[in-house]
Amino acid sequence: PEVPTVTKLEVLPMFGQSEMRPKPDLALADALRAMQDNQAYYLAGTQTTLGNAIEVQGATGADKSATGRTDQSVPATGFAAYTGEQVSPAFTMQQMRAARWHDAGDDSKGVVLGDHSYGGQEILAYDVTRTDKFIGRNMIFAMNESKRVGDLMGITVTMPYVFLFQGTQAKDTPGAQYRAEFDLVHGQFLAGTASAFPTPPRLVTVINGADVNTISDIYDTPGVQYELTRDYGGIIATWQRDFWINDANIHTSTNTQALEGEISERAIAEVEAGNPWNITYSVVKSGATVTVAFDLRPGETLMEL
Numbered sequence: 001p002e003v004p005t006v007t008k009l010e011v012l013p014m015f016g017q018s019e020m021r022p023k024p025d026l027a028l029a030d031a032l033r034a035m036q037d038n039q040a041y042y043l044a045g046t047q048t049t050l051g052n053a054i055e056v057q058g059a060t061g062a063d064k065s066a067t068g069r070t071d072q073s074v075p076a077t078g079f080a081a082y083t084g085e086q087v088s089p090a091f092t093m094q095q096m097r098a099a100r101w102h103d104a105g106d107d108s109k110g111v112v113l114g115d116h117s118y119g120g121q122e123i124l125a126y127d128v129t130r131t132d133k134f135i136g137r138n139m140i141f142a143m144n145e146s147k148r149v150g151d152l153m154g155i156t157v158t159m160p161y162v163f164l165f166q167g168t169q170a171k172d173t174p175g176a177q178y179r180a181e182f183d184l185v186h187g188q189f190l191a192g193t194a195s196a197f198p199t200p201p202r203l204v205t206v207i208n209g210a211d212v213n214t215i216s217d218i219y220d221t222p223g224v225q226y227e228l229t230r231d232y233g234g235i236i237a238t239w240q241r242d243f244w245i246n247d248a249n250i251h252t253s254t255n256t257q258a259l260e261g262e263i264s265e266r267a268i269a270e271v272e273a274g275n276p277w278n279i280t281y282s283v284v285k286s287g288a289t290v291t292v293a294f295d296l297r298p299g300e301t302l303m304e305l
Contacts, residue, residue: 004079005038006110008156010097011146013114013139013201014090015185017121017166022086025254029085032092032258035099038081039110043146045077046070048138069134076145078153082113087254089165089206090115092261100269112146112157122169123178126185128192136185140192147196159193161235161268162186162201164225168250175220179228186232203234206264229278236278237267 014020033040048068094111101109116139126136143159150157170178190200205225222239229236244256252260270277280295294302 003153004041004081004110004155006108006155008109008158009041009079009112009146009150010094010109011112011114011143011157011159012090012094012097012161012163013116013143013159013189014163014165015123015126015182016090016115016163017123017169020088020090020115020121020165022088022091022115023254023257024085025087026085028087028254028258029091032087032095032099033082036095036102036110037107039098039102039107040082040095040113041079041110042082042113043076043142043149044080045075046142046145047074070138070141072137072141076149078149079112087257088115089257089260089264090163092258093163093264094261096262096265097268100265114142116142122173123166123181123185126189127181128188136188136192140189143193144196158199159197159201161204162189163264164203164205164229165207166225167207167221170221171217171219173221174218175224178221179224182225182228203229203232204237204264204268205229205234206237206260207239230280235267235271237264239279 048070091113094113098109098111101107116135121135124130125133126139127133128136128140147157147159164182166182173181186203194200207222207225226236238260245252267277276295276297279297282293284291284293296302
């Protein structure tokens, strides 16, 4: 653990699912680190019931939030600089934020890297009342510990965004059911972090997975997520089935994961700059006619192909 060179840190939690697993890619990880200078850290010292630290560069290089229950009697000891070789949408997005600040000449800001999620997890894996799951409690603990440690070090820690990476695992969940489950889990998370972060984080939705095999699925989830993101005043960073996959199912390369993170950060940057980003639309039916109207962003053209 060390005292970061920055005076401000952001923590950016994730409700993760479709292929969120960090993967080793030393060359890409080095390239991401080269884009920011001592502005990416991780929360050090916390322990899980597996005996592994919840650190992004532990034994496997991945966050252990999804694979071991946090021992909340063991407090974090500080922050440490990230020198690992893992790539994920979360890591990329977080480091791209630091890179944007670095490019702007502001080295006072940094990020706390963390991938508080895992592939193949349904949204109810974050339900803090479940005894067979612990990801939600782990994530809340990590956010609160980051704030506590930051306060001790005189570092301002904020949580401006919470990310929703949910897709394939919920492909057969009815839309109304998914909405109810998300509202439950998100409410628990906001309540669990309200003391440390009284300003609720803004929701950013990134759907980074979709089966492309021949099995018929209902796929209510994407449309519901777009609606709930708009209802929460959030940002729709990307759309369903946007990204190249490696097989006939879902799995993405590290380059694709980096692209997901980069687009997410671009979406945030545009919104923070006051520019439109969300694709919005209205649907009106009159008799046998259905009219769909789109609000296009600057430079966009709607084409019929």
